[in-house]
Amino acid sequence: MTATVESQRSKALKRAGLTALTFLLMVVMCVPGLWVVLSAFRPNAEILAKPPVWIPQNPTFDNFRKIFGLGTDQVAIPVGSYFMNSLIIALTSTAIALMIGMAGGYAFARYRFRGKGGIFLGLMLFRAVPGIALSLPVFIIWSKMGIIDTKLGLIIVYVSLNVPFTIWLIDGFFRQIPLSLSEAAQVDGCTRWQAYWKIEFPLARSGIAAAGVFAFLTSWNEFALASQLTRSTTSKTLPVGLLDFTAQFTIDWAGMCAMAVIIIVPALILTFLVQKHLIAGLTFGGVKG
Amino acid sequence: MAEITLDKVVKKYGGLDVVHGIDLQIAHEEFVVLVGPSGCGKSTTLRMIAGLEDISGGLVKIGDRVVNDLPPRKRNISMVFQNYALYPHMNVRENLGFGLKIAGEATASIVKRVDEAAEILGLTPLLDRTPAELSGGQRQRVAMGRAIVRRPDVFLFDEPLSNLDAKLRGQMRAEIKKLHQKVRTTVVYVTHDQVEAMTLADRIVVMRDGRIEQVGSPMDVFNHPRTTFVATFIGSPPMNLLPATISGGAVRLADGTAVPIPDRLSDRVHEGRRVTLGIRPDDISPVGHGLSQDGPGAEVEMEVELAEPLGMESLIYTRLAGQEVQAKLYGPRLVQPGERLSFRMALDRAHLFDAETGRSVRED
Amino acid sequence: MPFWRRESAIPYLLLLPALAIMALVVAFPLIFSLYTSFTGYRLVRPDSLYDWVGLRNYSRILQDYDFWVAFGRTVLFLTVVLNVEFLLGLGIALLINRITWGQRTLRTIMMFPMMFSPILVGFQFKFMFNDNIGIVNNALQSLGLSDGAIAWLVDGKLAFFSIAFAEVWMSTSVFAILLLAGLFAMPRDPLEAAKVDGCNAWQTFRHITLPFLMPFAYIAMAIRSLDVARAYDIVTVMTDGGPAGRTELLWTLIARVGYDNSRMGLANAMAYVSTILSILFTWYFYRKLVAARRYMGGAQ
Numbered sequence: 001m002t003a004t005v006e007s008q009r010s011k012a013l014k015r016a017g018l019t020a021l022t023f024l025l026m027v028v029m030c031v032p033g034l035w036v037v038l039s040a041f042r043p044n045a046e047i048l049a050k051p052p053v054w055i056p057q058n059p060t061f062d063n064f065r066k067i068f069g070l071g072t073d074q075v076a077i078p079v080g081s082y083f084m085n086s087l088i089i090a091l092t093s094t095a096i097a098l099m100i101g102m103a104g105g106y107a108f109a110r111y112r113f114r115g116k117g118g119i120f121l122g123l124m125l126f127r128a129v130p131g132i133a134l135s136l137p138v139f140i141i142w143s144k145m146g147i148i149d150t151k152l153g154l155i156i157v158y159v160s161l162n163v164p165f166t167i168w169l170i171d172g173f174f175r176q177i178p179l180s181l182s183e184a185a186q187v188d189g190c191t192r193w194q195a196y197w198k199i200e201f202p203l204a205r206s207g208i209a210a211a212g213v214f215a216f217l218t219s220w221n222e223f224a225l226a227s228q229l230t231r232s233t234t235s236k237t238l239p240v241g242l243l244d245f246t247a248q249f250t251i252d253w254a255g256m257c258a259m260a261v262i263i264i265v266p267a268l269i270l271t272f273l274v275q276k277h278l279i280a281g282l283t284f285g286g287v288k289g
Numbered sequence: 290m291a292e293i294t295l296d297k298v299v300k301k302y303g304g305l306d307v308v309h310g311i312d313l314q315i316a317h318e319e320f321v322v323l324v325g326p327s328g329c330g331k332s333t334t335l336r337m338i339a340g341l342e343d344i345s346g347g348l349v350k351i352g353d354r355v356v357n358d359l360p361p362r363k364r365n366i367s368m369v370f371q372n373y374a375l376y377p378h379m380n381v382r383e384n385l386g387f388g389l390k391i392a393g394e395a396t397a398s399i400v401k402r403v404d405e406a407a408e409i410l411g412l413t414p415l416l417d418r419t420p421a422e423l424s425g426g427q428r429q430r431v432a433m434g435r436a437i438v439r440r441p442d443v444f445l446f447d448e449p450l451s452n453l454d455a456k457l458r459g460q461m462r463a464e465i466k467k468l469h470q471k472v473r474t475t476v477v478y479v480t481h482d483q484v485e486a487m488t489l490a491d492r493i494v495v496m497r498d499g500r501i502e503q504v505g506s507p508m509d510v511f512n513h514p515r516t517t518f519v520a521t522f523i524g525s526p527p528m529n530l531l532p533a534t535i536s537g538g539a540v541r542l543a544d545g546t547a548v549p550i551p552d553r554l555s556d557r558v559h560e561g562r563r564v565t566l567g568i569r570p571d572d573i574s575p576v577g578h579g580l581s582q583d584g585p586g587a588e589v590e591m592e593v594e595l596a597e598p599l600g601m602e603s604l605i606y607t608r609l610a611g612q613e614v615q616a617k618l619y620g621p622r623l624v625q626p627g628e629r630l631s632f633r634m635a636l637d638r639a640h641l642f643d644a645e646t647g648r649s650v651r652e653d
Numbered sequence: 654m655p656f657w658r659r660e661s662a663i664p665y666l667l668l669l670p671a672l673a674i675m676a677l678v679v680a681f682p683l684i685f686s687l688y689t690s691f692t693g694y695r696l697v698r699p700d701s702l703y704d705w706v707g708l709r710n711y712s713r714i715l716q717d718y719d720f721w722v723a724f725g726r727t728v729l730f731l732t733v734v735l736n737v738e739f740l741l742g743l744g745i746a747l748l749i750n751r752i753t754w755g756q757r758t759l760r761t762i763m764m765f766p767m768m769f770s771p772i773l774v775g776f777q778f779k780f781m782f783n784d785n786i787g788i789v790n791n792a793l794q795s796l797g798l799s800d801g802a803i804a805w806l807v808d809g810k811l812a813f814f815s816i817a818f819a820e821v822w823m824s825t826s827v828f829a830i831l832l833l834a835g836l837f838a839m840p841r842d843p844l845e846a847a848k849v850d851g852c853n854a855w856q857t858f859r860h861i862t863l864p865f866l867m868p869f870a871y872i873a874m875a876i877r878s879l880d881v882a883r884a885y886d887i888v889t890v891m892t893d894g895g896p897a898g899r900t901e902l903l904w905t906l907i908a909r910v911g912y913d914n915s916r917m918g919l920a921n922a923m924a925y926v927s928t929i930l931s932i933l934f935t936w937y938f939y940r941k942l943v944a945a946r947r948y949m950g951g952a953q
């Protein structure tokens with residue numbers, strides 16, 4: 001009797017210990033990221049301090065002010081333009097990739113056709129071409145076409161970068177919706193088109209949103225292609241702009257950390273909004289052929 | 290008026306034929322059940338009537354329109370799916386009214402008709418729930434409500450009860466029957482459960498391997514199976530089949546046991562013909578414990594191998610001429626394995642099938 | 654009826670935009686770069702685009718010691734990071750799967766590194782591994798574990814380690830998340846059956862859990878191999894292939910030859926080799942995935 005109480009208690013204790021350990025582990029895992037975020041709010045002196053100052057002693061927004069060129073005499077980096085460029089390029093390419101991906105994903109999920117497996121694999125393999133390898137010919141061709149160093153040039157590239165994976169995800173989401181729902185709607189008087197918009201699309205909507213977030217993040221974070229295809233403030237994106245903080249021998253760590261925060265925050269918010277669907281889409285698309 | 294005509298309807302998947310030219314006439318307001326083992330093409334046939342599957346050959350007519358090339362929405366049908374296919378993002382009210390809304394009905398009339406349908410099916414208190422908040426039986430009812438609310442010419446059901454437990458299935462079966470009496474529409478109903486077929490149908494269509502094996506009223510199919518396949522498929526437990534030969538004016542089983550030829554079949558068989566004797570378990574009983582004591586019969590002694598008491602009756606497994614035979618004992622008497630009993634076969638309801646073709650000798 | 658009006662044309666029509674953009678932005682450039690790899694094209698001399706040199710670029714690659722070192726290092730890098738990521742991800746997934754309280758929060762925290770841009774990850778670790786102001790050295794010194802400043806990014810081996818560390822930090826979550834999803838999807842019956850059959854914890858894991866998880870591992874591998882080349886960003890920032898080319902991966906080498914030395918023809922030949930390498934990796938895991946899926950049996 002007491003023995004079972006005893007063993008139950010030790011079990012509960014073990015479980016609590018395990019939970020605490022896991023939490024600790026996860027927090028430690030986040031430290032590198034958090035360190036950069038914390039540093040964004042420190043004055044330069046604290047960043048360079050030795051021994052390190054763990055918790056910011058006097059948090060400040062100076063670093064942000066500085067990179068936007070407010071209040072100091074330092075030459076500003078056009079973070080505002082970079083931010084807008086990134087936003088425009090990522091949003092536009094995501095929207096286009098989503099439209100193309102919705103059509104393609106639906107085709108894979110709902111139709112049998114010749115060459116299906118081959119086309120799917122082909123799309124994925126195209127996606128596997130390393131960005132830097134692709135950038136060489138694209139650089140030359142885009143120069144000839146006159147769309148090098150333009151937002152348009154980058155948007156087109158990012159659409160193609162995102163289409164395969166968007167198709168993979170959306171295919172998975174449509175598969176989760178039983179075919180008989182669309183059939184029921186057609187018996188109920190819908191055309192296939194109506195059945196799509198009134199039944200299948202609303203049910204896949206959150207999944208499609210997740211695919212959109214994924215595409216957005218890919219574009220938002222991309223560096224290899226952007227660093228070669230953009231040059232000027234009219235088209236440079238945030239990841240490329242990050243290099244502005246490196247001079248020949250020195251790096252402006254404070255400014256860089258502040259800019260890092262600017263890049264991370266939108267990504268952070270978006271990911272947390274759709275994380276559940278993201279996981280579902282990733283696994284479902286893969287496991288069920 | 291909505292009679293349905295299938296004229297040599299064929300379905301092929303690539304090179305594979307799954308429905309081989311079906312001919313079938315379904316009358317206005319008739320309740321027809323397609324029944325058959327798994328994979329025999331019932332669903333495919335139903336879906337061709339619905340327009341969810343292309344028709345590879347032949348004609349499908351609803352009323353006097355050929356509907357081969359019409360999409361489902363133009364056929365004025367409704368369908369209840371096996372997994373109900375309720376729209377998960379709509380509540381019950383919206384599910385019921387969806388078809389009317391698509392058709393452009395006025396809101397007032399949608400409300401009225403949805404309420405009526407809900408009333409008929411006892412769904413009124415559930416109207417604001419979503420499908421996820423309903424039990425299996427309630428979902429089933431919503432699916433039926435969605436079908437009747439549009440007042441179609443034809444109802445199609447594809448195994449609507451197969452996801453329910455046995456008790457609920459019985460209840461819903463009765464409800465479907467009542468519903469049909471109320472709304473009187475032509476119904477095509479697919480099932481592989483012969484009890485459903487027997488209880489619901491005006492006419493049963495027994496299918497096998499993409500062909501129609503027999504069409505007839507439930508009692509007709511039960512009493513006059515045209516083939517051994519129908520004989521074993523309809524009726525539970527299935528009919529006993531014993532290989533035999535006609536010899537010396539009697540049906541002689543493999544071990545030499547002689548059984549008189551049933552009177553009504555005596556002019557159908559000739560000496561030396563190889564046949565299969567078919568007799569339902571209900572018609573083999575220990576002497577004194579059967580359904581009927583008079584009429585032509587034969588008595589054989591057999592040993593009980595296993596007895597399953599079912600309350601007022603028992604199912605007995607025995608052996609005759611080397612074959613397992615099932616028999617029924619009526620009355621609350623318990624028998625033990627190993628007991629030897631004298632059984633009476635009621636021959637007025639026995640069947641003879643040709644040993645080669647499996648067809649009833651009445652068909653010759 | 655013309656082809657595009659037929660029912661059977663619908664899937665192709667739906668896929669047309671996708672195929673068109675892939676053709677325009679990937680297939681066509683790849684063909685172009687294949688052509689370029691047979692020329693002595695230099696960015697600074699546009700007419701050299703028509704300077705056909707046959708297989709000279711490829712034969713130069715074959716004899717190029719630096720290239721093969723970078724190639725070998727890239728394969729080593731991929732093998733190491735993918736395996737470490739898999740093992741760590743599996744560990745994390747198993748751990749989180751056992752937690753009942755706060756599991757959702759843990760899952761969210763776990764995804765934190767996933768949303769970092771690779772270039773940011775590079776900077777972040779360059780910041781942390783900095784021999785002078787980096788937190789790693791600072792921490793080691795204040796804990797008394799080392800007395801001098803360790804030159805993490807200057808010593809060749811340490812730099813390779815640092816880069817691999819950054820890469821693993823960034824991508825372990827992908828494995829953890831997908832394997833965790835696999836654990837959630839795992840049916841309970843086989844586990845219980847195994848317990849009844851007398852398997853111990855390790856045997857159950859080895860013979861039931863792990864085989865069930867493998868398709869999920871392959872999905873993760875396939876997804877990861879699609880963008881392993883993002884490690885280019887990290888390396889560029891952290892060491893830029895240095896010191897003295899000792900962290901040079903294929904991708905940084907390509908960028909150097911193509912853009913810095915403007916020898917596009919040669920760079921394209923190298924790019925082709927790296928493209929084929931990536932495609933082989935992806936294809937391999939995709940095949941594994943398909944096979945594992947079939948093996949998982951009937952469940953489509």
Ligand SMILES: Nc1ncnc2c1ncn2[C@@H]1O[C@H](COP(=O)(O)OP(=O)(O)OP(=O)(O)O)[C@@H](O)[C@H]1O
Nearest residue numbers: 302305307325326327328329330331332333334481
């Ligand atoms: N898309 C398809 N491609 C190829 N063959 C198919 C396809 N759909 C069905 N079949 C085949 O057609 C035959 C008839 O299928 P159908 O679904 O009509 O059977 P069923 O009588 O409804 O069986 P169940 O009782 O199991 O539902 C089966 O043998 C099946 O394998």
Ligand SMILES: [Mg+2]
Nearest residue numbers: 331332333448
């Ligand atoms: Mg069926």
